[in-house]
Amino acid sequence: MVTRRLDEERESAILRATYDLLAECGYQGLRVDAVAARAQASKATLYRHWPTKAGLVIDAVKFCKAAPEDLPDTGSLRGDLVAWFTEMATLMNGDQGPLLAGLFAALQSEPELAAELRSMRDSKAVYAEVICSRALARGELRPGYNPDLVDEIVPAQMFMRAFALGEPLDAEFVDHLVDDIILPLLQA
Structure with missing residues (x-):
């Protein structure tokens, strides 16, 4: 069976409604019938295009989640990291932070x-x-650096500070993360 593709406006309305409801009631509280009502679509349409709630939620997050258009290029490794981590902190300090935290909490019970x-x-x-490759080309890093350390450490530190400790993701924290943790590890 071939499923007809939704028109762009219809798909946008459904994904926006899903994202907004996700922010309001979390993953566990999200109901397809509520999405259908808010988007003025039928449940059948939603299930035809998104057979699972997880698939609908992921598409909504991809569609609605703010993301930097381009990675910062300040001309220095430190500047790039500060700019990038500041963007991440701003995102987590805003409406998307609690939404993403709720999604990560649902990971334990929702394998899909x-x-x-x-x-x-x-x-x-x-x-x-x-x-990091730009920093290597500028001579700020030596070969053998491990860029995976950024992904291993930074999101965990930000989530821990913002949601477990309830402390701000401010410029002082970003500077600490860059100067005291990430740069020494990358330059080791």
């Missing part, structure tokens, strides 16, 4: 969602490599 979110993470793993 976990698999989908992990695939999204892999698509961003190249960011650190791009920033």
Whole structure:
């Protein structure tokens, strides 16, 4: 059976409604009938295009989640990292922070969602490599650096500070993360 593709406006309305409801009630509380009502679509349409709630949520997050158009290029490794981590902190300090924290909490009980979110993470793993390779070309890093350390450490530190400790992701924290943790590890 061939499923007809939704028109762009219809798909946008459904994904936006999903994202907004996700922010309001979390993954566990999200119901397809509520999405259908808010988007003025039928449940059948939603299930035809997104057979699983996890697939619908992941598409909504990909569609609605703010992301930098381009990676910062300030001319220095430190500047690039500060700019990038500041963008991440701004995102987590805003409406998307609690939404993403709720999604990560749902990973324990929702294996399909976990698999989908992990695939999204892999698509961003190249960011650190791009920033580090530019730093290598400028002579700021030596061959053998490990860009994976950025992804291993930075999101965990930000989530821990923002959601477990309830402390701000401010410029002082970003400077500490860059100067005291990430730069020494990359330059070791």
